[in-house]
Amino acid sequence: MTQLQIALVSPFPPLRGGIAHFSTELSRALTAASHKPLHIGFRSLYPRFILRGRAAAPLATSFPQDAYLVLYNPLTWIRASLRLRRLRPDVVLIAYWAGFLAPLCFVFHRLTGLRTVVLLHNLSSHESFFFEPLMRRILSFAADGFITLSPSVDRAVASALPSIPRLMLSHPDYPPGAELPQKGVARRTLGLDPDGPLLLFFGYVRRYKGLDLLLEALALLPSRTGLRLVVAGEFYEPLERYRSLISSLGIEDRVSLHPGYVEPERSVLYFAAADASVLPYRSATQSGVAGLARGYGLPLIVTPAGSLAEAVSAGSGGVVADACSAEGIARAIEAFLDAPGGEQRLSKGSGSISWTEFADAVAVFLGDAPEGGR
Incomplete structure (x- = not known):
């Protein structure tokens, strides 16, 4: 394979x-694979008044020179x-x-x-804006190729930008x-009950991710003795809104909130402590959280939003809900808990493409992309 110098804008x-x-x-x-990525990084994504210390804020104050x-x-x-015009890499790949x-x-x-290829994690924003059609038209003049990460995004691109x-x-x-610590050790370290099934909601809390639906689903399962939920991640919405919902549902003793960004070295504790990772999304394309959970061998409970169902491979022990609703999520949780060996871990990375592949x-696609400046 031809070695490529790839300007990776991300x-x-x-x-x-x-x-x-x-x-x-x-x-x-x-x-x-012997290619030469050239990082074109960001120093900042959003103004400070929008971030308020959350989300894409940096882990440190110093940045590499390529940011x-x-x-x-x-x-x-x-x-x-x-600068890239002077350096002349073979292709530009934009996240x-x-x-x-x-x-x-x-x-x-x-x-x-x-040559410019766009790697589409999503085609549209999760919270849609009125100017999305204009942005898609601009994008049609900005790319020589697209790489998509889910069938739902691929279908949207095929419809909107077929050429x-x-x-x-x-x-x-x-x-x-x-390395994963023992489940009991992880739970004690996090201050969690060492006994009973434990579900994990991990990552940013935004409306489309459906944490409220999961809380309502938990309230529909009062007979499940010992069933608990831990929520670990940054809140894009007011934390008090969720505390109030938990209180009104009467599930305070079954939910542990761990608000704030979880450092990578600490995230392993949450995935070790849990029996399943729940993705109760209202809408989705694919999910990096699913990739994290599967990498740690943790089964998934997901809604049928977007392409999430395809993250649950056969034999993984995961469950796809029959609806993006509290009732559908509750049925999926029950199906997971009732399955033989439902709380057992799967082999890490089962059923997934490797990073090498x-x-x-x-690289093959980037090498075949047409010349830039269409």
Whole structure:
């Protein structure tokens, strides 16, 4: 395979979040395959008044020299594009997770004159905006190819932008960040009850992720003695709203809230402590949390939103709910708990494409992408 120099435009650590994690693993896999990723990172994604200390805020105050993009400052896009024009990599690969990134893709495509491929985590924002149609039109002039990570996104691209070549791949599982401790040890370390089945909701708390539906589902299962839920992640919505809901449902003794960003080295404790990871999403394409859970061998309980059902492989012990509702989620939890060996772990990474396979497929597609400046 021809070695490629790939300009990878994406958040990277010390920015945190799923996209930074994904791009870091992809860069490692491309490097291992003898390609040459060139990081074009972000120093900031959102203004401080929007972040309020959450989400994509950095883990540290220092940034590598290749982190000079500011998403809300188009002048930094231009400077980065002109730098790439001088460096002349073989192709530009841009991570895309929301509609407001379309103008950035357009600037890179036009100013670099290079082949530009967009890696679509999502085609549209999770919380849709009125200008999404305009952003899709801009994107149609900004890409020589698309890489999609789920069938639902691939279908949307095929419908909205049918003339642009695309490659559909599945989201690889993340390699475990550390060896799993024993379940009892993990629970004691986190201050959780050592006995009984434990469900995990992990990651950012946003409306589309359906934590309220999961709480309502838990309230529908009063006969399940010892069943508990731990919620670990940053809240995009007011925490008190969820505390009030938990109180009104009468499930205070069955829910443990651990608000705030979970450092990677600590996340292993949550996945070791739990019996299943629950993704009660109202809407979705794919999920990095599913890749984390599967990497640790944790079964999934998911709704049928988007392509989430495809994250549950046959024989994994996971369950797909029959509806994106509290009732559907409650039935799925019961099915999981009633299944023989339902709380047993599966082999790590079962049924998933590896990062090596993913990187090889990406490189082949990038090498075949048409010339830039269409």
